[in-house]
Amino acid sequence: MRDNGRPVWAYFVLCITGLFFLAPFLTMARFAFQNVLVIDLGWSNLFENWSFDKATAAFGATYFAESLWYSLRLAVFTSVLSVAIIVPTAVFVHLRLKRLRTIIEFFTLLPYVIPAIGLVAGIVVLKPYIRGFIASDYSLVPFYAVLSLPFTYRALDSALQSLPLETLVSASRSLGATWTQTLFRVLLPNIKTAVISGVFLTIAIVLGEYTIADVLLKRTLPAFMVEYRGTDPRGGYALAVLTLALTTLLFVVLGLLTRSRHEKSRSS
Amino acid sequence: MQLMSKQWKKALAGVTVLGLSLTACGGSESSEESDMSSETTTADAASSSGADLTALYEECKTEGKVNLIALPDEWANYKGILQSFRDKYPGVENPVANPDASSADEMAAVETLAGQPDMPDNVDVSPAIAQEMVDKGLFEPYVVTSDAEIPAGLKDAANNWTAAYYGIMAITTNTKIVSTAPMTFADLKKPEYKGLVALNGDPREAGAAFAAVMAASFANGGSADDILPGIEYFAELKSSGNLGSTDVTKETVLSGETPIAIDWSYNVPGLAGELEAAGITYETHFPSDGIYGGFYGQGVVKNSPHQACSKLWLEHLLSNEGALGYLEGGAVPARIEALTKAGLVTDEVKKNLPPEELLGQVKFLTPTQVAAAKKVLAEKWGPMVADAG
């Protein structure tokens, strides 16, 4: 009964779970795309009044394109900063400061210690002193990079654990490569999936974060969506549904990319 | 459009013009026509001190825009008022940032964006925040040309801010979901409304909710100095289960989740179109047992990037067009007396307003009374209402 890969009870659990997670999403989509009040909803009009109009109207809204572009730029810059800082740090820690590995990991968990509302309160305190910095469009980048730390570092940490890191590095160096060459030509290809997974998670965070963008008064995509919901709720939720669907797709793609590697190491 | 070109010619003939060529011409730049604007522009012939404003307008044109904040389209018909401003003063933009921002958010924006090109030029804030802004020196005092026609209770003594409109509390019901709409605070206690009554926020935080509790206090023997009966009233509503806990937002209104809302009288007319499109029928009643008048203050922000336009905007709000715009939204303009004398307040225009006999009973709280009420709320609202049960 067990270990044949098709346990009935597991299917049951997964089905119920799937339903629990899909249901609110579906009813939210229904609200966005179908113009029928729930009180009027019945079998007869279940398929009436569905339209994509609200979503199209949202796409045409004044600040949509601008905020989307802004959020995408933020995603790119945050990913770059995040990777640029964490990859060398992780490699460094694994090579030279092995004892400190767990301590460093604790520091990457700080974003959980100082949650959004705490961080926002802190920013409010500092605002008068850092006005120039806040004025920049990209002032969100370092904050988002910090938020992505737990995920990015963890992914890299696990990946580096499974590599014979010292051997690789000493082999590469003894063959005459510089540190840069070693990093880019030898190490990165081996931790490719971890880096990509970190980037995807960072993108998800950037596209979903609202509290900090709000306090810094930046019109990111999530901030725009909140604003738009105040004008046209159904349009706003249409956008949200689409964003969620897209992000899930992004993760599925990520899953496909990492699957082959995982299949090999998985015990069956 | 004819009236526009007449104004242009007048302006050219007047004071020295700087950089006219800079502003892109073309009348109202927004091509979307708003149904509501057409009625307000015809009255500009009646606006007082037109000549003085020309100079201000010229100066404003060189600035090009006025940064506004926290003005939702359906709040007291700001959509129409924004449009009528653009119609009347072509070449000046009036973008609104963060329509759903609270008064405290507005003040925060003024402070955070100080010195930036997108710093708000003008704000629309609750009396409490207005007072705080005065204390912090964030306003640029300015006497509006129509100042004499504004009652003393609706402006700051030192001309830091002026309240262009006020309203009273109303109970709006989604009659698709609730067959008999409640009409007074006493009605709201009926068991048939279990779970259906909603406040627009937490009174410790939101102006509209604060006003609702104060109004309920009036309805239950309280006064401007005593908000406790109001708290007790809501405590009763909460324990009977009538007071729902869902936060009122536009989506909960449109989905019918919060069918009975206690909110400002001027927050409903703006939603009319959308409610109809969603197939919702509704009724608004002004509870005669609890009449609380509340206003929001507008003022020119000190050292903001577009001073002249900010002043022009304030002038517009207090002009006849602005007043008619507010009326359309169900808000009472500050200069209602002057307008009535000028014969501009027809029945058609008054249709969204609360009944006159109720408006006559409106008294505004002084800042001291507001502060005292806040204190009681901070102590008692939590244990008695929000956190109870």
Place this chain on the structure above:
Amino acid sequence: MISLKTEKGGTASKGVVPPFLLNWLGLLPFAALIFVFLVVPAIGVFIQALHNSDGSVGFGSMREAVTGQNFDAFVFSFGFSLGTATVGTLFGLLVAYAIAVTSRPRWVRGVAMSFSGVTANMGGVLLAFAFLSLLGRQGVLTKIFSALGWDLYAGDFNLGNTVGLIVVYSYFNIPLMVLVSLAAVENVKGTWREACSSLGGNAFTYWRRVGLPVLSPSIISGFLLLFANSFSAYATARALTDNSKIVPLRIGFFLSGDIKTGTDSLGYALAAWMIIVMAVCIALYWIARSRAERWQRA
């Protein structure tokens, strides 16, 4: 394996910087990022928190933040987060185990992880309204239930009360638990199980002697993470309940709104205490995780 690395030094160091210093210098970018953008704001919070309501420096606000209504809020937040974390941990583990034992169809794991990645980060008004559209008074499921004869709202049910909130919070807690514990669970279900049975143990023995002890650090660390997550959740609760016994909501009162009650320093004090609670929580999480790590490479 030849290691050219010494304990403190590195391989042929080319620069004049002593190897010892180089080690720590390498951490500089990372440390700088965390310090400037996380630690400094937190310090700001604490500085403001250490003021009394009259503006003088002192512990007045810190004390006020944990007395009376505020104390009740901490107690409630604590208990509530404990409850949501427990529910999330139990169900999360169950789902993780279900995923682990299902090797066919092969896409189950991928899809589950993808969806978990998205939903774990979801929250706020979006999640609240999604649930309102499902189980609110005008929810689709509510309507289906009433058509079947069951009035969901006849009693005390409300998405904003404790039970309702636990259900909603589970939407992001369960995926978070899955993400955190799946790897560990997968290890546990495999060859060790076979080894145990070949040594004469049954399912019960396995779980009691091998499975649970090995999993417990992961379970505890997941639980703590969920606790921290629930404790600091703000927007979701705000949309569904007027209850202000949740600490983040009280902090919100001081940072926004039309009417600000009380002094700013009290708000910062609340935030400061919250950070302290979180710090303890995450410290425990980290300890538990380090223990869990030992088994994951097996």
